[in-house]
Amino acid sequence: MTDDDFRLTIVGVGLLGGSVAKAIRRGHPHVHVRGVSRRPSTLERALDAGVIDQGFEHLADACVDSDVVVIATPVDRLAGYVIQAANHSPAECLITDVGSTKAGIVDDVGDDANAAAKFVAAHPIAGSEKTGVENATDDLFDGKVIILTPTAANRPAVREKADQFWRATGGRCLEMTPEEHDDRLAAISHVPHLMSSLVAKLTDPESLPLAGSGWRDITRVAAGDPEMWTAICQQNRSAVLDQLRRCADELKVLHQWIETRDDAELCRWLADAQAVRWRSDESDAGG
Amino acid sequence: MTDDDFRLTIVGVGLLGGSVAKAIRRGHPHVHVRGVSRRPSTLERALDAGVIDQGFEHLADACVDSDVVVIATPVDRLAGYVIQAANHSPAECLITDVGSTKAGIVDDVGDDANAAAKFVAAHPIAGSEKTGVENATDDLFDGKVIILTPTAANRPAVREKADQFWRATGGRCLEMTPEEHDDRLAAISHVPHLMSSLVAKLTDPESLPLAGSGWRDITRVAAGDPEMWTAICQQNRSAVLDQLRRCADELKVLHQWIETRDDAELCRWLADAQAVRWRSDESDAGG
Incomplete structure (x- = not known):
C-alpha cells in the first residue's frame, strides 16, 4: 500500500464507496482507483468528480491485479460480490466492505474458502443523510470507529492489510466478532x-x-x-x-x-x- | 404595548422566560422587565445578563401595575402562578405562559373567573437543549409557531393583546383549542x-x-x-x-x-x- 501503483477497486460508487476512495487518495496520491457500477451514468459522475480514475461495468475486469477491493453495495447483495471479487483477484488481494450488518455476510462468504481467506468485513460508523458520489468527502472517516470482524479463515497478511487500509482512511479500527x-x-x-x-x-x-x-x-x-x-x-x-x-x-x-x-x-x-x-x-x- | 413605560413581568427566568424578555426588548427598547424567582442567585444572573431590570422574590410585588405577565415555570406549577398573578395585577393585564401542555392548565385556571379573563395560554414551539438565562437569545422565537389557546372566558382586549405580544417576539401565532x-x-x-x-x-x-x-x-x-x-x-x-x-x-x-x-x-x-x-x-x- 506504499507502492506508487497501489490499485483500489470500489464496487458501488456512492457516498460511502466514493468517500473511501477520496480518503485513501489523500494519503496515497498515486493510488489508481477503479469504480464498478452497472450504471454507466454513475461511473461518469464518479469520473467527473475525480473520485475514480477508470470505470468498469463488470466486476471481474476491475478486480484483476487489484490490491484492495471495497464492496460498497446494499447488504443483501454484498456476499455475492465478495465471492465474485475473490474469484477474479490476486491471492494477496484484500476484499473488504462497508456494510451495516456482518454475521450473515461473513457466513455466506465462509462457504467459499478462497473468498473467506481474502475477506475482512468492515463497518465504518460514518455516514450522512446525503447520498451519491457527488457528496463523497475525503474526511468522512476521520476519527470514526471502523469495526472489523476478521475470522480464523483470513490469510494473516490480508488481516494486517485490512487494519492498515482502514487506518489510512482516517478511521480508528476496533475488532469484534460478526455476531457481537x-x-x-x-x-x-x-x-x-x-x-x-x-x-x-x-x-x-x-x-x-x-x-x-x-x-x-x-x-x-x-x-x-x-x-x-x-x-x-x-x-x-x-x-x-x-x-x-x-x-x-x-x-x-x-x-x-x-x-x-x-x-x-x-x-x-x-x-x-x-x-x-x-x-x-x-x-x-x-x- | 407601544407605551414607553410598557411593564413586563417574567415568572421563572430561565432560557425561555429570558428569551421572551430579550425578544420583546429588541422591538421595545424602553420596556421595563421584572423577573420573579424564589432563588436570589437566578435573579442576580438575570440582572447581570441584562435580561431583567429588576428582580423580585414575590410574584405579587412584581405583578402590581404590570401590562403583561409571562409564566415560564414547569407545567405542574403553572396554573397556581397564573391565578396568583391575576389576583395582583390590573384588570387589563395579559397573563400568558410558555408551557408545553394546555388543557389541564386552562381547566385549572378556568375555576377562577378573574384569572380566566386575563389568561391566554401560549406554547411557543421553540427551545434549546441548553438551559438557564445565560443562554437566552433575542431571536429564539423568530419565525417559530406560537400556539395560542384562547377561551370564551378571555376579555376580548386581552385576547388581542396576546396576539400582539407574541407576534412582537418574532413568532407566528396559530390558534387552536387546548384539547387539540x-x-x-x-x-x-x-x-x-x-x-x-x-x-x-x-x-x-x-x-x-x-x-x-x-x-x-x-x-x-x-x-x-x-x-x-x-x-x-x-x-x-x-x-x-x-x-x-x-x-x-x-x-x-x-x-x-x-x-x-x-x-x-x-x-x-x-x-x-x-x-x-x-x-x-x-x-x-x-x-
Whole structure:
C-alpha cells in the first residue's frame, strides 16, 4: 500500500464507496482507483468528480491485479460480490466492505474458502443523510470507529492489510466478532432507526407545522432509503427482533407508570435515559 | 404595548422566560422587565445578563401595575402562578405562559373567573437543549409557531393583546383549542420525547463508542430535564397514553413483518415514514 501503483477497486460508487476512495487518495496520491457500477451514468459522475480514475461495468475486469477491493453495495447483495471479487483477484488481494450488518455476510462468504481467506468485513460508523458520489468527502472517516470482524479463515497478511487500509482512511479500527457486531448494532443503530421511522409514521401530516427541533432530530434518519433499511433488518433479523421485544416490554412498563401516576418511577426512568445520553457526550469528548 | 413605560413581568427566568424578555426588548427598547424567582442567585444572573431590570422574590410585588405577565415555570406549577398573578395585577393585564401542555392548565385556571379573563395560554414551539438565562437569545422565537389557546372566558382586549405580544417576539401565532393542542403535541412532541428516552435507556453504555450520528440525533432530547418531562406526561396523561398505545400497536405489526420476512410491507412502512419526514422538510421551506 506504499507502492506508487497501489490499485483500489470500489464496487458501488456512492457516498460511502466514493468517500473511501477520496480518503485513501489523500494519503496515497498515486493510488489508481477503479469504480464498478452497472450504471454507466454513475461511473461518469464518479469520473467527473475525480473520485475514480477508470470505470468498469463488470466486476471481474476491475478486480484483476487489484490490491484492495471495497464492496460498497446494499447488504443483501454484498456476499455475492465478495465471492465474485475473490474469484477474479490476486491471492494477496484484500476484499473488504462497508456494510451495516456482518454475521450473515461473513457466513455466506465462509462457504467459499478462497473468498473467506481474502475477506475482512468492515463497518465504518460514518455516514450522512446525503447520498451519491457527488457528496463523497475525503474526511468522512476521520476519527470514526471502523469495526472489523476478521475470522480464523483470513490469510494473516490480508488481516494486517485490512487494519492498515482502514487506518489510512482516517478511521480508528476496533475488532469484534460478526455476531457481537450485529447484536450491538441492532441496539444502537438498526432499532433506533425503526423508532425514528415509527415517530415519523405516527405523525399526522397536518401537525407538521407544530414540529419542533426535537421531532426533527428524532426523525432525521427516517429519511433514509427504505430498501437499504429493509435489507439491513432482514440481514440482522434475529438481533433486531430481540431488541424490538425489549422496546415493547419497556413501552408497557412506561405506559403503566403514566397510567397509575407513578411519577417517581417515570422520573427515575427518564433520568436513567438522560444519564446514558450524557455518558455518550463524554465518550465523544474522549474520542 | 407601544407605551414607553410598557411593564413586563417574567415568572421563572430561565432560557425561555429570558428569551421572551430579550425578544420583546429588541422591538421595545424602553420596556421595563421584572423577573420573579424564589432563588436570589437566578435573579442576580438575570440582572447581570441584562435580561431583567429588576428582580423580585414575590410574584405579587412584581405583578402590581404590570401590562403583561409571562409564566415560564414547569407545567405542574403553572396554573397556581397564573391565578396568583391575576389576583395582583390590573384588570387589563395579559397573563400568558410558555408551557408545553394546555388543557389541564386552562381547566385549572378556568375555576377562577378573574384569572380566566386575563389568561391566554401560549406554547411557543421553540427551545434549546441548553438551559438557564445565560443562554437566552433575542431571536429564539423568530419565525417559530406560537400556539395560542384562547377561551370564551378571555376579555376580548386581552385576547388581542396576546396576539400582539407574541407576534412582537418574532413568532407566528396559530390558534387552536387546548384539547387539540394537547392531542397534537402528544403525537409530535411528548411521545417522540419518550421514544428518544427509550432508545437511550435501552443502550448498553459499552456500545456508546459505536454510536453514529443517527443515534446521537435520535437521543438528543433525552438529555432533557426528567422532572420537567415527568410533569408534561402527567399534565397530558390521556393523550400521551393514547399515543403510546398506537406506538405499541405499530411495533407489534413491525415485529411481525420482520419475523415473517415480509420485506414488501416493511419497505412500504419505511417509505411511508420517509414521506412524512420529507413533507416536514417542505413545510420548513414554506415556513
